[in-house]
Amino acid sequence: MTERIWIIGASSGIGEALVREWLQHDVKLxxxxxxxxxxEQLAQLEPEKVIALPMDITEAKSVIDAANEIGRSGGVDRIVINAGTCEYLDAEDIDLKMVRRVMETNFFGAVSVVKAGLPLLRQAASVGSKHRPELVFVSSSVTYQALPRAGAYGASKAALRYFAEALYCDLxxxxxxxxxxxxxFVRTPLTDLNDFPMPFLIEPDExxxxxxxxxxxxxxxxHFPGRFTWWLKAIAMLPGRLRWRVAGRLSRHREQSGQPVN
Ligand SMILES: NC(=O)c1ccc[n+]([C@@H]2O[C@H](COP(=O)([O-])OP(=O)(O)OC[C@H]3O[C@@H](n4cnc5c(N)ncnc54)[C@H](OP(=O)(O)O)[C@@H]3O)[C@@H](O)[C@H]2O)c1
Incomplete structure (x- = not known):
């Protein structure tokens, strides 16, 4: 039986590359x-294998309508929640609206998909699908160690990770x-906006x-690439002050304030 995968956030970057990669396998997307x-353009690659289903993850009705449509047209075995946005926080002037905006897409949007999508996965589990029903959350390696200016983005992705771990326990x-x-770091429209060096940047197809x-x-x-993710994990394991000294060295705020980081 062909695996049916719902990829959310498939119109560019990592999601688009995932569509192209999965099309080399026996799947329906x-x-x-x-x-x-x-x-629509992506679906034209292999119209018999891909269905385009536009949806805004921040609109509950849009998510419910999409899930209902999938329910009517054969269900799904795996849901990949890849949709996301990134904006950076200025510690001098916290922009509450921006933080809410990022959380709305990266965290609450994902929760909304889980609420609407879980009945579909339960349905797949109950009919004994050959493919184990699965929820996949695209978080970020930034959750291993807090990085400067990533307060909104990192918090949304850390919330997402915790949510996933808690669901793991239950599901x-x-x-x-x-x-x-x-x-x-992956080269995509999201990171094209970054104005700082991105160590070990990889391409979306990789x-x-x-x-x-x-x-x-x-x-x-x-997690990948290991050169970067293990480096972050190693910083997070450093003893107290040393950890914050290393992380603090990456901050622009330090340059602006002229204060040494202890
Ligand atoms: N690139 C990196 O270095 C990196 C690193 C770690 C994690 N990530 C995560 O990887 C995921 C993909 O990011 P990317 O780098 O590939 O960036 P991207 O090219 O900007 O892709 C983001 C995707 O999310 C979709 N999206 C955004 N808001 C949405 C909404 N309200 N409703 C539905 N879809 C929405 C976008 O489609 P529309 O605009 O058409 O809605 C697009 O398909 C994100 O969750 C990101 O946080 C990326």
Whole structure:
């Protein structure tokens, strides 16, 4: 039986690369995002394997309508919540509206998809689908160690990771798998806006290969590239003051204030 995968946030970057990568496998893809024209173009790659289903993750009705449509047209085995946005925080002037905006897409949008999508996965579990029903959350390696200016983005992705871990505890008893993907820097429209050096930047097709291959294994957290993600994990394990000294050295605020970091 062909696996049915719903990729949310498929219109560009990592999501688009995931569509291209998965098309090399025996799958049926339902692809969502707000930009319908990008989705339609992608679906034209293999119209018999891809269905474009435009949706705004921040609009509960849009998410429910999409899930209902999938329910009517054969259900789904795996849901990949990849939609996301990134904005940076200025510690001198906290922009509350921006923080809410980022949380609305990256965290509450994902929660909304889980609420609407879980009945579909439960349905797949109940009919004994050959493919273990699965929820995949695209978080970020920034959750391993807080980075300067990432207060809004990192907090949204850390919330997402915790949400996923809590769901893992519950859903394992229903035969539904939960996984997290934690990329380092990937060259996409999202990171094209960054005005700082991005160590170990990789291309979206490499990210997509890592994700698809990681999901074929059993690891809960699929993180890459290791040179970057292990570096962040190592900083997070440094003893107290040393950890914050290293992280603080990356801050622009330090340059602006002229204060040494202790
Ligand atoms: N690039 C990196 O270095 C990196 C690193 C770690 C984690 N990530 C995560 O990877 C995911 C993909 O990001 P990307 O780098 O590939 O950036 P991207 O090219 O900007 O892709 C973001 C995707 O999310 C969709 N999206 C955004 N808001 C949405 C909404 N309200 N409703 C539905 N879809 C929405 C976008 O489609 P529409 O605009 O058409 O809606 C687009 O398809 C994000 O969750 C990001 O946080 C990226």
């Amino acid at each position: 339902i692809i969502s995002a707000r930009r319908a024209s990008c989705l 394992q008893h229903e035969g539904i798998s939960v996984r997290v993907v934690s990329p380092g 990210a997509a290969r890592r994700i698809v291959s990681g999901l074929s294994g059993k690891r809960f957290d699929i």
